[in-house]
Amino acid sequence: ELKVEQNPLFLSMQEGKNYTIYCNYSTTSDRLYWYRQDPGKSLESLFVLLSNGAVKQEGRLMASLDTKARLSTLHITAAVHDLSATYFCAVDIRNRDDKIIFGKGTRLHILP
Amino acid sequence: KAGVTQTPRYLIKTRGQQVTLSCSPISGHRSVSWYQQTPGQGLQFLFEYFSETQRNKGNFPGRFSGRQFSNSRSEMNVSTLELGDSALYLCASSLNQGGDTQYFGPGTRLTVL
Numbered sequence: 001e002l003k004v005e006q007n008p009l010f011l012s013m014q015e016g017k018n019y020t021i022y023c024n025y026s027t028t029s030d031r032l033y034w035y036r037q038d039p040g041k042s043l044e045s046l047f048v049l050l051s052n053g054a055v056k057q058e059g060r061l062m063a064s065l066d067t068k069a070r071l072s073t074l075h076i077t078a079a080v081h082d083l084s085a086t087y088f089c090a091v092d093i094r095n096r097d098d099k100i101i102f103g104k105g106t107r108l109h110i111l112p
Numbered sequence: 113k114a115g116v117t118q119t120p121r122y123l124i125k126t127r128g129q130q131v132t133l134s135c136s137p138i139s140g141h142r143s144v145s146w147y148q149q150t151p152g153q154g155l156q157f158l159f160e161y162f163s164e165t166q167r168n169k170g171n172f173p174g175r176f177s178g179r180q181f182s183n184s185r186s187e188m189n190v191s192t193l194e195l196g197d198s199a200l201y202l203c204a205s206s207l208n209q210g211g212d213t214q215y216f217g218p219g220t221r222l223t224v225l
Contacts, residue, residue, distance in 0.1 A: 042217060
């Protein structure tokens, strides 16, 4: 069964700290996406990772992809309250199985 | 540039009815994808359209269908509504299919009574 597992599912952290969200998946794929969702809102695309070793950064967020380990990470540097949201990873295997599989999401709460 | 728009924003239907949701992509975007979000199942991929053709369809029953018009606008239809179809339906557009960045609309909140 195809699985995309995020951990942790909930994270409460202090402003100024660093932390990493992990996204493990159980099938081969070289396409992985990260999204942000604020409460009651739609999704916002954060990163598109399209190859092994891909690393992308935007502000305090950095995402990476290791297709051999079937692992992606979303690293938060010096967290600020505005980053509080739910973060989803999604694995794209549309090219062979008509699917994009989402993780359950990581609810991030950053304390001021 | 105007963003992705979805109509209606909120909808209440009863079991057995059918519903049509509409999505207008960002101008110039040719790919439109649909997703369902529920508290129980989370986010699920419904289908993707590109150049008026359905390119991919997720694991949903045939009651869920869609189409894309020549101006890239898309509609999705759900027939014979069930209580479990209550969800937030999200539409996203991108320039091309595949790994392009997707831009999401605000969603349509469907409640089935």
